[in-house]
Amino acid sequence: MRSLKIVSLVCIVAIHYSLFGVSALGNEATCYVDAERHCVVMPVEQPLSQKAVKLQLKLGYRYQVLAKGAAYSSPGEANPMLGVVLFYSSNQEEDGYATRYSVLRPGEELEFQTPEVGSCSDADVFLSAFFVDESAEHKNHGGYELSLIGRSSSRLLVGSGTAFVVDSRGYLLSNYHVIDGGSEREVLFAGRPSINASVVATDKESDLALLRVNPNDVALTPLKIASTKLNPGSNIGAFGFPLGATTGRRLKITTGVISALPDASTDGMYLLDCMVNPGNSGGPLCNKQGQVVGIITAKSEDTEDTDSYGMARPGSDMIQFLKDNLPDFGGTAIATTGEASEWDAVYETISPSVVMVQNWR
Numbered sequence: 001m002r003s004l005k006i007v008s009l010v011c012i013v014a015i016h017y018s019l020f021g022v023s024a025l026g027n028e029a030t031c032y033v034d035a036e037r038h039c040v041v042m043p044v045e046q047p048l049s050q051k052a053v054k055l056q057l058k059l060g061y062r063y064q065v066l067a068k069g070a071a072y073s074s075p076g077e078a079n080p081m082l083g084v085v086l087f088y089s090s091n092q093e094e095d096g097y098a099t100r101y102s103v104l105r106p107g108e109e110l111e112f113q114t115p116e117v118g119s120c121s122d123a124d125v126f127l128s129a130f131f132v133d134e135s136a137e138h139k140n141h142g143g144y145e146l147s148l149i150g151r152s153s154s155r156l157l158v159g160s161g162t163a164f165v166v167d168s169r170g171y172l173l174s175n176y177h178v179i180d181g182g183s184e185r186e187v188l189f190a191g192r193p194s195i196n197a198s199v200v201a202t203d204k205e206s207d208l209a210l211l212r213v214n215p216n217d218v219a220l221t222p223l224k225i226a227s228t229k230l231n232p233g234s235n236i237g238a239f240g241f242p243l244g245a246t247t248g249r250r251l252k253i254t255t256g257v258i259s260a261l262p263d264a265s266t267d268g269m270y271l272l273d274c275m276v277n278p279g280n281s282g283g284p285l286c287n288k289q290g291q292v293v294g295i296i297t298a299k300s301e302d303t304e305d306t307d308s309y310g311m312a313r314p315g316s317d318m319i320q321f322l323k324d325n326l327p328d329f330g331g332t333a334i335a336t337t338g339e340a341s342e343w344d345a346v347y348e349t350i351s352p353s354v355v356m357v358q359n360w361r
Contacts, residue, residue, distance in 0.1 A: 055127045055148065057086075060156055062113045063127075064149045067104035085128045086112055116157060158182045158359045162240035162283035163197075163211055164292070165222045165353040166322060166331050170215040172197065173318060174282030174357055175297055176207045182359035185211065188249060189218050189355050197357070201325035206313065207297055208321045209282075211357070221353050222331050223284060226291040227316045230270065234258045237343055238274050238296050238310060240283025241356040247279075251351045255343055262314055270294055272310035282357060285312040288340035290349045292318070 057063065065084060084102045102110045114125050127148070161178030165171070172187065179185055179199055186194040195217045201210040213220075230236070237255045241247075256274030260266070272285070276299050285294035294312030301308065322329045341349075 057114050057125045057127055059114050059125060060116050062111065064109060064111050065104070065127075066109045066147045067106055068147065083129065084110065086114070086125075156361055158361045160241065160244035160279055160356060160358045161281040162279065162296070163187060163355050163357045164239075164282075164284045164350075165220045165355075166210075166225070167222050167326060167329065168215065168220045170212045170220065171200070171222075171326055172211045172213065172355065173295065173322070174209050174211060175295065176202045176204050176209045178282045178357055179209050179211070179359055182361045184360040186358045186360065187211070187213060187355040188358065190249070190251070190352065192218060194358065201321075203321055206317055206321060208295070208313070208318065210322070210325050219352075223286075223350055223353050224291050225315045225318050225322075225332050226287070226293050227314075227319050227332060228293075229261070229314070229316075230258045230287075230293055232258050232260060235288055236272060236274065236293065237286050237288075237346060238272065238276050238280060238283060238312075239286060239347075239350060239354050240276070240280035240296060242277035242279040244279045244356070244358075249356060251347070251354050253343065253347055256310075259309060266311060268317070269297060269311040269313050271300075272296075272312060274310055276310035279356075280310075284350065284354060286346060286350060288343070288346060290341065290346045294318075 067084075084104055086101075102112075104110060158181050159178070161174060163172040163174035163178070166173045179202070185197045185199065187197045188194045195213050197211040197213050199209060200212050202208070235255070235257055237253050239251060239253050241249075242252055254274040254276065256272055258270055259273045260271040262268045262270055270285070276296055280296045281298070283296045284292040285296055287293050293315050295318055296310060296312050298311040299308040300311065319329075319332055322331065
């Protein structure tokens with residue numbers, strides 16, 4: 001019999017950059033790469049009735065824009081101004097696009113950086129250029145040339161996952177593979193800017209990591225971890241941020257039951273029949289009393305013929321790790337007893353304590 005293949009659930013950010021991180025969206029035939037000047041050239045020409053030219057940009061890039069324009073033949077005639085607008089969609093903006101607007105004249109430059117990878121979609125980031133001065137005497141102006149040089153930002157998002165509060169002194173628990181391979185970690189609490197997190201302790205074998213944030217930055221309510229073993233058929237809910245920021249910053253939930261108990265074939269993890277995806281790693285697996293009974297860690301490999309199981313390390317493993325690495329840890333639940341709630345009530349209770357983790361390099 002084939003052994004079970006296990007796949008970790010960190011949301012990996014695949015980065016494939018075109019030359020200079022630019023592609024044409026409008027007036028495509030007029031936009032070209034100038035290999036000698038090492039830039040993308042974007043003509044903005046008269047007549048003024050032409051639509052604005054657009055270029056799609058890449059996330060995580062720093063751009064330098066230079067405006068070149070033909071001078072007017074009439075003495076004393078001023079060159080018209082060129083409006084340059086960076087549009088980008090923001091997951092934090094309910095009303096659509098945020099913008100950055102600048103005005104350029106011939107020979108002037110501007111620099112700007114697009115949002116970081118993972119903050120929104122590449123398809124929602126573009127540069128638009130158009131004439132600001134539409135007075136009649138400028139109708140014979142030959143137009144402008146915008147040259148763009150794009151360079152990748154030094155900080156790139158390696159991946160993202162989930163963590164949850166285990167101690168009001170600033171401690172959060174996640175998976176080791178969520179924070180592996182990066183040099184900076186940020187956590188995103190609902191309705192707040194991201195805050196930095198440090199790595200306090202890790203255990204690669206059990207795939208656990210203890211993080212810490214400044215407790216003065218945000219109010220922290222720890223979740224209780226239950227060590228009681230579950231049974232096949234026990235109701236559970238998986239909480240986390242599948243697919244990272246691409247599905248928004250709101251906490252997601254899927255529900256199901258325990259399919260099988262931990263054994264050697266599952267590397268000591270529960271099998272779950274609820275859906276989990278990359279980005280769920282490090283999220284709490286909860287019972288209907290709102291207690292954490294496991295930490296979502298992986299899924300079995302799916303194929304064309306099979307669906308995958310979610311996999312979670314049991315509460316007893318988490319408790320032992322926290323006792324070994326967190327002084328005076330007291331976040332355990334006595335038992336999985338108490339009044340059960342509906343899943344919407346459980347969601348409301350635990351959601352303030354579950355965060356997205358972004359791993360930067």
